[in-house]
Structure formats: C-alpha cells, structure tokens
Amino acid sequence: MTPTPARLDLAAIRSHFPSLSTGTAHFDGPGGTQTPDVVARAIHDTLVAPLSNRGSLTEAERNADLAVVRGRAALADLLGADPSGIVFGRSMTQLTMDFARTLAKRWGPGDEVVVTRLDHDANVRSWVLAARHVGATVRFADFDPETGELDPAEIARHLSPATRLVAVTAASNLIGTMPDVRAIADLVHAAGAQLFVDGVHYAAHAVVDVAAMGADYFACSPYKFLGPHCGAIHGRAELLEELEPDKLLPSPDRVPERFELGTLPYELLAGTAAAVDFLASLAPSPGTSRRERLVATMTALEAHEERLRDRIERAVLGLPGVTVHSRAARRTPTLLMTFAGSEPRAVQAFLAEHRINAPAGSFYAYEAARRLGLGEAGGLRIGLAPYVDDEDVDRLVEALRHFPFPRR
Numbered sequence: 001m002t003p004t005p006a007r008l009d010l011a012a013i014r015s016h017f018p019s020l021s022t023g024t025a026h027f028d029g030p031g032g033t034q035t036p037d038v039v040a041r042a043i044h045d046t047l048v049a050p051l052s053n054r055g056s057l058t059e060a061e062r063n064a065d066l067a068v069v070r071g072r073a074a075l076a077d078l079l080g081a082d083p084s085g086i087v088f089g090r091s092m093t094q095l096t097m098d099f100a101r102t103l104a105k106r107w108g109p110g111d112e113v114v115v116t117r118l119d120h121d122a123n124v125r126s127w128v129l130a131a132r133h134v135g136a137t138v139r140f141a142d143f144d145p146e147t148g149e150l151d152p153a154e155i156a157r158h159l160s161p162a163t164r165l166v167a168v169t170a171a172s173n174l175i176g177t178m179p180d181v182r183a184i185a186d187l188v189h190a191a192g193a194q195l196f197v198d199g200v201h202y203a204a205h206a207v208v209d210v211a212a213m214g215a216d217y218f219a220c221s222p223y224k225f226l227g228p229h230c231g232a233i234h235g236r237a238e239l240l241e242e243l244e245p246d247k248l249l250p251s252p253d254r255v256p257e258r259f260e261l262g263t264l265p266y267e268l269l270a271g272t273a274a275a276v277d278f279l280a281s282l283a284p285s286p287g288t289s290r291r292e293r294l295v296a297t298m299t300a301l302e303a304h305e306e307r308l309r310d311r312i313e314r315a316v317l318g319l320p321g322v323t324v325h326s327r328a329a330r331r332t333p334t335l336l337m338t339f340a341g342s343e344p345r346a347v348q349a350f351l352a353e354h355r356i357n358a359p360a361g362s363f364y365a366y367e368a369a370r371r372l373g374l375g376e377a378g379g380l381r382i383g384l385a386p387y388v389d390d391e392d393v394d395r396l397v398e399a400l401r402h403f404p405f406p407r408r
C-alpha cells in the first residue's frame with residue numbers, strides 16, 4: 001500500500017517568503033517562483049564571505065569550490081542523479097542551445113532529430129537550429145489538441161535507424177501534460193537514439209528520477225522550484241565524457257566542468273543548494289537522507305497541489321464561456337484557459353487589480369499555442385507553487401466570479 005502523503009504546514013512555509021507580505025496571491029509559479037528567505041540569505045552569505053575562483057589554498061578559493069560541490073550534490077539529490085553529471089549554466093535555454101550545438105557536431109545529412117509540438121521553444125528551436133546547421137532533418141511529433149495528450153506511439157511513428165536524438169518535455173509549461181516519458185525512452189533507446197528531456201516545468205511538481213525516467217539528458221531551472229535564476233542539465237556521465245563542446249584552451253577539460261563556460265555563479269549555486277535543502281525540509285519524513293526527504297516533500301506537494309487544482313478547476317468550469325485547455329490524464333496543476341468574448345490579457349489585468357498574479361500568454365510554448373488555435377495571445381495560465389494556500393484559491397475564485405464575462 002502506498003503511504004498517505006504528509007500534510008504540508010502552509011503557514012510555516014509561507015512565513016519563509018518575504019514577498020508574500022505584499023498580500024499578492026501568486027499563481028504565476030510556472031514563470032518563476034517566489035524566493036524563500038533562506039535562499040536569499042545563502043546568496044547573500046556567499047557573496048559577503050571571502051570568495052575567489054575555485055581552489056583549495058585560501059578560504060576564498062575553498063568557499064567557491066564548496067558552493068560548486070554543494071550545488072551539484074543538492075541538484076543530484078533532487079533529480080535522483082549523479083553529481084558528476086550536473087552541468088550548471090545561465091538558463092535551461094542557454095544550456096540546451098549549447099548542448100544542441102555540441103551534439104550536432106556528430107550529425108550530418110541523413111541524420112534525424114525528433115522534437116514535439118508540445119514543448120517549450122527552448123526544447124524545439126535549439127534542435128531545429130543545430131540540425132539545420134549540419135544539414136540534419138527535423139521531424140515534428142504532434143500532440144492531440146483535444147485531449148492534450150502526447151502519445152508515445154506518435155513519437156514511435158517518427159523513429160527510424162536515422163534518428164539520433166528525441167527531445168521531449170516531461171511536462172508542458174502551457175497545459176501541464178505529463179507524457180509517458182519512460183515509454184518514450186524505451187522506444188527511443190530501442191531505435192538506438194538518445195533522449196533529451198525538458199524537466200523545467202516537471203521538476204517543480206513531481207519527484208524526478210532521471211534513471212527511472214530513462215532520460216539521457218534532463219534539463220531544469222532552479223528558479224522554477226524556489227531557487228535563483230540559473231539552469232542545469234544532468235547528462236549521463238559516460239555520454240558527457242564522449243562530447244566535445246566548444247571551450248577555451250586553458251579551461252578544465254574534465255566532466256562536467258568542460259561544459260561550463262567561464263566562471264560559475266557561485267552565489268546562485270549556493271542559492272540552489274539552499275532551495276533544495278528548503279524543499280527537503282517541508283514535509284515531515286521518516287527518511288534520513290536528503291533524497292528521501294525530497295521524495296516525501298514532492299509527494300506531499302503533488303497531493304496538496306492536486307487538491308487546490310481540483311478546487312480551481314471546479315470553480316472555473318462554472319464560468320460562462322470558459323474553455324480549459326489542460327485536459328491530459330496525467331498533468332501538473334497548471335491550468336490554461338480562454339474565455340469566449342474576453343481576451344486573456346483583460347482577465348489578467350482584472351485579477352492584477354485584485355492583487356492576484358496569473359499571467360496571460362503563450363509562454364514560449366510557440367508550437368503548442370498555435371496547435372491549440374490560440375496563437376501568440378495564448379490563454380490565462382493559473383499555476384501553483386508550494387506557498388499557494390486555500391485562501392489564495394478563495395480569492396482567485398471570488399475575483400473570477402466578479403469578472404464581467406459576456407453572458408451568452
């Protein structure tokens with residue numbers, strides 16, 4: 001029997017977020033979460049302590065080194081991964097562009113790459129551009145706009161002995177769909193190709209286990225899960241060893257440093273470790289390791305967010321002329337909606353007047369928004385984060401009830 005997930009102490013969690021004292025309810029987590037005091041403090045403390053470049057001789061060197069070692073270890077615990085496969089960078093987009101260029105060095109005409117229309121453009125265009133540069137072919141796998149599902153069989157349809165890589169999201173930042181990545185990984189590997197998984201939206205809402213998922217590469221961004229603005233990719237160490245990214249001559253050639261151009265943002269790595277430690281502290285857990293505590297927190301968070309999503313969804317479905325585009329069987333608590341006769345931007349502005357942040361747009365899910373027939377305007381996106389509570393949901397539901405939707 002699966003144990004009942006622990007309940008989260010929302011008041012205690014919220015007390016760690018200084019920005020919540022403004023009274024704004026934040027349903028904009030999928031764009032970036034609010035920052036806990038412990039994360040801001042770790043960034044501050046790293047910057048005001050002696051700090052230089054990595055080394056072992058001086059305190060300043062050791063502090064820089066420790067920030068990197070701890071940052072990698074923390075993220076590895078969150079992803080169920082090996083710290084030596086964690087590559088840090090400015091953002092998921094920057095890292096994915098870099099990895100795409102590096103991987104493409106081994107492709108040429110006749111090779112194929114598969115991307116999906118469900119993905120954020122960072123996991124589409126990076127591959128399209130890299131493939132174009134070397135004359136490789138890109139194939140687009142589609143999702144069903146009616147159900148929001150991305151069927152592994154649709155990926156299979158595009159696989160062949162020519163396939164070198166498949167890039168797929170673990171969760172759509174637009175409509176929340178969580179495709180069956182494990183099933184996709186099995187198909188991709190059976191075809192002799194590699195799998196690059198965009199976990200930016202997924203990692204904020206679910207337990208990640210990169211090996212169980214079958215991800216050869218897994219990308220995420222700490223600022224989506226209470227951390228600072230940076231990005232990371234986990235690559236299987238043996239794959240990273242084979243790759244030859246463009247790099248400076250004197251910079252380290254070992255993995256993962258080989259992929260990290262220039263000086264790392266030590267303070268952001270310290271902030272990332274603090275965010276992971278904070279997450280690990282949220283749910284009471286009998287586990288002793290940080291990984292076990294993270295699994296307990298993410299399991300509790302999934303249950304909490306599922307309950308709030310259900311409350312919001314029920315209320316929203318009663319609004320006149322609403323279409324909820326988030327429909328997949330397995331999905332994050334991210335609801336994209338449009339309203340007959342009202343622009344999503346107008347609803348966003350109305351909510352903002354009530355100090356409720358829920359943005360409108362297509363959120364760089366360029367292909368997905370078009371496939372849904374929404375274009376650039378997209379929809380209103382309501383997303384959850386660990387600090388969103390029932391009172392926030394009450395306020396959101398109440399405000400939406402007062403929006404002057406045209407009666408049909």
Ligand SMILES: Cc1ncc(COP(=O)(O)O)c(C=O)c1O
Nearest residue numbers: 091092093120122173200201221
């Ligand atoms: C699913 C998804 N992938 C990729 C990205 C890009 O991440 P970054 O801002 O770290 O480049 C985002 C950002 O919103 C996202 O939601």
